[in-house]
Amino acid sequence: MVYEKLWSENPLIAKNKTEIRKLEKDGLAIFDDIAHYAANGFESIPKEEWDMFKWAGLYLQRPKEAGYWMMRVVIPGGIVTYDQQIALANIAKDYGRGVYDITTRQAIQFHWLTIEQIPDILARLDRVGLTTAGACGDITRNIIGNALAGIDRDELFDTREVLYAAFEYFRFNEDYSNLPRKYKMSISSNIHNASNAEINCVSFNPATKEIDGKTEAGFHVKVGGGLSSVPMLAEELDLFILPERTVEVAAAITTIFRDFGYREKRHRSRLKFLVADWGPEQFLEKLLEYTGPLPEKGKSAVRGWNAGYFYGVHQQKQPGLHYVGVNIPVGRLTPEEVIEFAELAKNYGNGEIRYCNSQNLILPNVPEAKLEELKQESIFERFPYQPKKFIGYSVSCTGIEYCNLALVETKNRMRAISERLDRELVLDVPVRMHMVGCPNNCGQRAIAEIGLQGIKMKNQDKKMVEAFEIYVGGTLNEGGKFNEKLKGKVEAEQLYHVLKELILFFKQAKLAAETFLEFVERVGKVELQTKLDDILAEVAI
Amino acid sequence: MNLYRFEVTIDDDPIHVVIVADSDEKAFQLVDVELEKHFLKMPDVDDISLYEKKKLKNGAGFVLSQFETIL
Numbered sequence: 001m002v003y004e005k006l007w008s009e010n011p012l013i014a015k016n017k018t019e020i021r022k023l024e025k026d027g028l029a030i031f032d033d034i035a036h037y038a039a040n041g042f043e044s045i046p047k048e049e050w051d052m053f054k055w056a057g058l059y060l061q062r063p064k065e066a067g068y069w070m071m072r073v074v075i076p077g078g079i080v081t082y083d084q085q086i087a088l089a090n091i092a093k094d095y096g097r098g099v100y101d102i103t104t105r106q107a108i109q110f111h112w113l114t115i116e117q118i119p120d121i122l123a124r125l126d127r128v129g130l131t132t133a134g135a136c137g138d139i140t141r142n143i144i145g146n147a148l149a150g151i152d153r154d155e156l157f158d159t160r161e162v163l164y165a166a167f168e169y170f171r172f173n174e175d176y177s178n179l180p181r182k183y184k185m186s187i188s189s190n191i192h193n194a195s196n197a198e199i200n201c202v203s204f205n206p207a208t209k210e211i212d213g214k215t216e217a218g219f220h221v222k223v224g225g226g227l228s229s230v231p232m233l234a235e236e237l238d239l240f241i242l243p244e245r246t247v248e249v250a251a252a253i254t255t256i257f258r259d260f261g262y263r264e265k266r267h268r269s270r271l272k273f274l275v276a277d278w279g280p281e282q283f284l285e286k287l288l289e290y291t292g293p294l295p296e297k298g299k300s301a302v303r304g305w306n307a308g309y310f311y312g313v314h315q316q317k318q319p320g321l322h323y324v325g326v327n328i329p330v331g332r333l334t335p336e337e338v339i340e341f342a343e344l345a346k347n348y349g350n351g352e353i354r355y356c357n358s359q360n361l362i363l364p365n366v367p368e369a370k371l372e373e374l375k376q377e378s379i380f381e382r383f384p385y386q387p388k389k390f391i392g393y394s395v396s397c398t399g400i401e402y403c404n405l406a407l408v409e410t411k412n413r414m415r416a417i418s419e420r421l422d423r424e425l426v427l428d429v430p431v432r433m434h435m436v437g438c439p440n441n442c443g444q445r446a447i448a449e450i451g452l453q454g455i456k457m458k459n460q461d462k463k464m465v466e467a468f469e470i471y472v473g474g475t476l477n478e479g480g481k482f483n484e485k486l487k488g489k490v491e492a493e494q495l496y497h498v499l500k501e502l503i504l505f506f507k508q509a510k511l512a513a514e515t516f517l518e519f520v521e522r523v524g525k526v527e528l529q530t531k532l533d534d535i536l537a538e539v540a541i
Numbered sequence: 542m543n544l545y546r547f548e549v550t551i552d553d554d555p556i557h558v559v560i561v562a563d564s565d566e567k568a569f570q571l572v573d574v575e576l577e578k579h580f581l582k583m584p585d586v587d588d589i590s591l592y593e594k595k596k597l598k599n600g601a602g603f604v605l606s607q608f609e610t611i612l
Contacts, residue, residue: 404596405593405594405595407565407591407592407593407594438593438594439592439593455590455591455592456565456569456590456591457588457589457590457591458569458588458589464565464566464569467590469609485609485611486611487611487612488611489588489590489610
């Protein structure tokens, strides 16, 4: 289908080089050029072409001139087969210096790739049915879903078919490969909001509705969410859709974004800006022009928020089968560990692994008879299925290791702090801590119970040091609420001590089974601030 | 080269300082220089914090609408 690029005549986009470039050449066309550039080396790639590699899931690591690429592989809904895991592990081993990262959108990332290696990597991915198309760029990104789709006792219905249909519809679809900006979708019927509905551009969330005297299971739809430096929570449309209409509605919403989304300025192009201006009512009005009449909202089936965590050994909806949710600290594995998990999945399950948006993984489809033997496997000493309360719930952005915007080291620091807290503190509830190295929210600081944002400052000795500000009380429960900053700056060297004291205060004052979020809501920010002031008075920078 | 966004607290009063520099270290040094140029009599500086940096290129900039430092 050829569509009319309604915005191409808009004189205002003439100032936007990326938009002009996208009109001249579709982003997905970069795949046709990769072989040529690989044969002729990095120097043969014109600078103005660098950004177009995003459509092939490729970003240049900084410094860009060094010619090393980060590659993101699309994993729809986070489900990978045995063969896919082996292929992915071998790419990391052969080309990616052994770095294998699970992302917060259930995808996989490699680092340190050179242009000469890309054709072989793409061929390897293609052989196992994987792609990098749509992993980055102004396009529908990896569609995230319930990591337990199809096996979940807490899902309204199996969403795999719908999610794959949406993935296939948008994949390499040039009608939707020139969107104003990145576009993030989730499709989940898990009643604990496993796919973080409120921070996606568009999310399909479980709901029921009485239609013709029959209770139908389907979706409610939220639009306009997203984090980055201006975080926004998605708004719900007054709409109920049956699963079989998901792709049609997703296409209509995407068409609205494509044709009416703002393109003049890249920093105001995300769907959230259009939704903020239109409001959910006007957005729905426009949507119905494309879809025809749709039922109004029914009853939400969402019963809380699990932040995508599925730790432990649990029964599936299929009698006699179990899944094991495993902690992968800050989402990083070696290729050898990936292969080890793949072999476990093959020997004990059906070879499948599920990646979670919490950067962890799930071994599904384990028969009852094999459970005890599986639990004895030594890999669980390193990657526990019953992780401790801090490391199991820690998230971090990349930090200064690969990101030039970051002001501080994050990934290793978050891990070290969490592991030490686990050694020295015992709690009856987990604490979700997210660490970021700049204001851009890649590590989803805004939704953490304890958010840690890196800054640099001069300490008492006039020495430049890494430091952190502390935020408390973020959640995506009941529509979501971003966390709030507490007063005070904590030198990185003191961060562990300050956090430990703050959490000890929580431990001593909390009610049984009360979470940190509930504690913040009960005692209030002022009391936490008072405590933090006392702690900081002891460790003043 | 980067564009840096600092907040400097002087007598319990935050101010914005924006610097161009090629390293974080250099940026901190240049904050001192800018303060020395700005104030005839150097005040006591309570706190110098770097909140954000951006690659210096056409379009790099910051909106300084509020302070991140809570006093």
